[in-house]
Amino acid sequence: MSLIYRLKGEQPTFMHGLHDYLGEIGPFVARVRNPLLKLPMLALKSIEWSIYRWHKTPIRRFYGVKGNELIYMITNACNDRCPKCAIWERPEPRTQHLPVERFLECLRRLHQNVYQVTLTGGEPLLFKKDVMLIAEEARKLGVPMVTITNGRFLDQTFLTRYKGLGHILVVSVDSVDRDKWNEFRGTKSFDVVMPRIMLAKQILGSQLRIQSVLSQESEAEVAKVAAWCREQGLQHNIQLYQDFGTVFWRSTRTTAEMADDPVPCAARKNICIYPNGDVVKCFDHRRIPVAKEPLGNIATQDIIEILCGKHSVEVSRAMKTCNLPCKQMSCNRPQALLFK
Amino acid sequence: MSALIIPCYVKSEWDLRCLRRLLDSIQAQSQPFERVYLVDDASPRSYDVPHPLVERITLETNGGPARARNLGVSRALKSGTDIILFTDHDCILDREWNEKMCSFLARGQFAAAGGMTWSWGKTLLDRYHELNGTLAGKWLLPERKELWYMPSLNFGMRAFAAEEFPFDERFPTAAGEDVDLCLRLRSKYRIGFCPEAKLWHDYGYRSTVTGFLRFLRLFKKYKSSSATLYEGHTVLMWDASESIYAGNMHEPHL
Numbered sequence: 277m278s279l280i281y282r283l284k285g286e287q288p289t290f291m292h293g294l295h296d297y298l299g300e301i302g303p304f305v306a307r308v309r310n311p312l313l314k315l316p317m318l319a320l321k322s323i324e325w326s327i328y329r330w331h332k333t334p335i336r337r338f339y340g341v342k343g344n345e346l347i348y349m350i351t352n353a354c355n356d357r358c359p360k361c362a363i364w365e366r367p368e369p370r371t372q373h374l375p376v377e378r379f380l381e382c383l384r385r386l387h388q389n390v391y392q393v394t395l396t397g398g399e400p401l402l403f404k405k406d407v408m409l410i411a412e413e414a415r416k417l418g419v420p421m422v423t424i425t426n427g428r429f430l431d432q433t434f435l436t437r438y439k440g441l442g443h444i445l446v447v448s449v450d451s452v453d454r455d456k457w458n459e460f461r462g463t464k465s466f467d468v469v470m471p472r473i474m475l476a477k478q479i480l481g482s483q484l485r486i487q488s489v490l491s492q493e494s495e496a497e498v499a500k501v502a503a504w505c506r507e508q509g510l511q512h513n514i515q516l517y518q519d520f521g522t523v524f525w526r527s528t529r530t531t532a533e534m535a536d537d538p539v540p541c542a543a544r545k546n547i548c549i550y551p552n553g554d555v556v557k558c559f560d561h562r563r564i565p566v567a568k569e570p571l572g573n574i575a576t577q578d579i580i581e582i583l584c585g586k587h588s589v590e591v592s593r594a595m596k597t598c599n600l601p602c603k604q605m606s607c608n609r610p611q612a613l614l615f616k
Numbered sequence: 617m618s619a620l621i622i623p624c625y626v627k628s629e630w631d632l633r634c635l636r637r638l639l640d641s642i643q644a645q646s647q648p649f650e651r652v653y654l655v656d657d658a659s660p661r662s663y664d665v666p667h668p669l670v671e672r673i674t675l676e677t678n679g680g681p682a683r684a685r686n687l688g689v690s691r692a693l694k695s696g697t698d699i700i701l702f703t704d705h706d707c708i709l710d711r712e713w714n715e716k717m718c719s720f721l722a723r724g725q726f727a728a729a730g731g732m733t734w735s736w737g738k739t740l741l742d743r744y745h746e747l748n749g750t751l752a753g754k755w756l757l758p759e760r761k762e763l764w765y766m767p768s769l770n771f772g773m774r775a776f777a778a779e780e781f782p783f784d785e786r787f788p789t790a791a792g793e794d795v796d797l798c799l800r801l802r803s804k805y806r807i808g809f810c811p812e813a814k815l816w817h818d819y820g821y822r823s824t825v826t827g828f829l830r831f832l833r834l835f836k837k838y839k840s841s842s843a844t845l846y847e848g849h850t851v852l853m854w855d856a857s858e859s860i861y862a863g864n865m866h867e868p869h870l
Contacts, residue, residue: 307747307863313740320744320831327835 293329300325346390347548348379350406351398356426357462360491360517363398374553374575376406380413382549382579387417390547394422398551401429408437415441422446424487428465430472435479446485446513447473451497452504460494477510486510491517547583549574555582557591567591618718618772619651619697621688623681623790624705626659634706634818639667641708647715649701653691655684682783682793685768689778698722701772703815704790708736710814717772720810727777727805728798730766731813732865740824741831749859750834751817753809757858763807764857765798770815777805791837811865 301321308317351373354364383393393414400407400423407423414421421443430447438445447469451457457466476484486505488498498514505512548556554570561567571591572582582588620642626632635654642652652670658678665672673687685702692700699721703709710716713731720729730753735742745751753766771794773781781801787793798807819834821827858864 303858304748307861313743316740317744317747320741321748323832324748324835327832328839330839 296329297322297325300328344386344390344547345392345394346383346386347394347396348410349396349398349548349550350379350400350403351551353402354397354399354426355402355428355463356399356465358460359462360460360489360493367398368551372552374549374551376403376409378553378575379406379410379549382574383410383413383419384417385579386547387414387419390419392420392422394424396424399426399428401425401434404429404434408434411438411441411443414443420444424448426461426465427469427472427476430476432475432479435476439480439483442483444483444485445476445480446487447476448489449473449486449501450488450494452501453497456497460497477508482511484510485513487513487515489517490514547579555579557588561591564591564594566594617650617697618699618701618714619653619688619692619695620649620701620703620714621653621655621685621692622703622705623655623657623684623688624659625657625678625681626661626663626705628661630820631705632661632663635663637708637818638703638705639665639670641711642669643667644711645709645714646712647718649714650697651692651695653688655688657681657684679785680788680793681768681790682787683785686782686785689782693775693779698775699772700775700778702768703771704769704817706818706820707733707769708816708818710816713813713815716810716813720808720813721772721774725806726762726808728766728771728773728801728807729810729813730763730772730807731770731809731815732811732860733767733770734814734816736816736818737821737827739821739827741821741827742819744831745817745819747861749861752860752865754857754859755809755864760858760864763798763809764802765795766807766809768794768797769817770813773801777801780804789837809860809865 301318304321305314305318308314351368352363353367354361357364383390393410395407395410411421411423421441422445423438423443424446425448427447427449430445435445449457449469450460454466458464473484473486486501488494488501490498494517502512546557548558550556550570553573553575555572555574556567556570558564558567561570569587571588572579574582622635622638624631624635626635642649649669652667654665654670654672656672656674657680658675671691673691675684675687689700699718701714701717717729717731720726733752735746751767751769753770754764756762756764768783781797781804783793784796784800787796801807819827820830
């Protein structure tokens with residue numbers, strides 16, 4: 277367990293190694309009934325453990341394989357009022373908002389094992405300064421970042437700095453029709469956002485993505501968004517709608533028909549941080565009995581300790597067999613081998 | 617109706633002796649196999665298979681045990697087999713192995729199953745493998761009602777599971793490909809443990825001293841595959857497991 281989230285990629289500490297060794301040796305020695313065999317068996321087990329340590333760490337380093345996506349739901353607050361999304365209805369109190377420094381610390385601790393950090397919300401750009409700090413830290417640590425926004429707060433300064441950091445920006449677009457857009461968003465934001473998307477396209481180029489939420493209401497519109505993106509030369513992704521607790525709807529069209537990349541940007545998410553710093557493995561965890569409570573909170577705890585805890589292991593097991601509709605977002609599916 | 621698949625790569629006299637010994641134990645089964653596929657993975661050494669029951673498939677190029685087993689599986693599926701069993705050339709089957717595996721899988725509780733693996737040799741290193749459960753599979757904790765994984769030397773699948781979950785042929789050697797298969801399989805089905813289906817594995821140690829290098833090489837091979845393997849199964853790898861040995865081979869609630 278402790279090897280999965282190493283404290284430092286290149287230099288595991290002595291205590292870390294000792295803990296791992298004792299965890300392996302203890303149960304094994306208890307199996308040896310013959311007292312004369314205890315010592316030789318202990319020696320052989322120690323040799324096996326050494327081989328394990330020797331091969332486990334370097335191979336991870338050589339292949340550079342990173343298995344986790346770190347998703348930070350930076351705020352519940354939003355300047356849109358989408359009727360299908362209830363997140364904006366419960367913005368976190370200012371006193372409960374996680375200080376950005378705590379998230380940066382979490383990122384530093386985990387970056388060896390993270391292939392992507394994703395910022396989402398609410399509307400993340402309500403905390404534009406924090407987004408930029410995280411983007412800069414991610415760049416420094418060599419972790420690719422994706423920010424998912426409604427596009428209302430995009431401006432030239434932000435986009436130029438963001439472009440320089442090499443990260444991906446995803447703008448949510450569920451319709452390219454003004455009336456439908458305003459209906460889906462619950463605000464008259466079409467005329468505000470569309471020029472900003474064009475500005476983002478001009479500045480970010482291939483670092484810009486458009487993402488649509490595919491639901492029963494938006495199904496016909498999403499096809500038009502896909503066509504518009506093709507015209508504009510923009511990459512389009514589809515995120516399947518999740519109602520988090522009620523009815524699940526499945527599109528009659530395949531997502532592949534309508535998107536360049538049918539894998540939702542948020543797929544494979546397995547370390548999620550809420551605005552107050554709570555850590556969960558799945559945004560829909562409240563539907564899994566054992567996972568109702570968060571695994572911990574990074575405002576007061578170390579992320580590696582949280583992820584190596586017993587509760588975390590139990591939740592992973594539950595996620596594997598939960599059979600909730602969000603399974604299609606692939607959180608429970610074993611990933612394919614990453615080396616080819 | 618069951619088919620047995622044996623991938624083999626014969627490169628020495630010892631391999632050949634092992635293979636003959638296995639074939640003899642196949643011949644002596646209380647319930648004979650419907651078919652036995654011996655998939656020769658382009659062995660450098662030529663040999664005869666005098667057993668009439670065995671269908672030999674010879675590959676032109678060496679592609680690893682995953683590819684060899686997949687080929688055997690496709691032949692077995694074509695023949696309409698219900699249960700597909702796997703073992704290795706350096707194993708010796710208990711007389712009732714096929715009978716026990718088939719009756720266990722036929723109960724329908726599990727899509728795949730493993731049996732109990734014992735060491736053939738009597739050295740200290742062999743004794744270590746038995747206590748360590750090196751090739752005896754792992755219980756999924758905390759219940760110990762199903763397996764986390766089972767090595768392919770003592771493994772069986774129902775035909776539908778074998779069709780759906782082939783071995784990943786990107787694994788070049790006999791290390792990790794069986795764990796990978798079990799982890800994928802467990803995303804949909806369960807793997808059971810049948811302690812009565814016994815077989816013995818010959819690790820090839822002549823003595824504790826002379827076998828020591830072989831012992832090191834064995835773990836080096838297994839462990840070097842584990843990091844890449846685990847990275848491919850981010851969620852399932854977090855399950856707690858415990859290797860099986862004589863002291864815990866019977867699940868507590870049976």
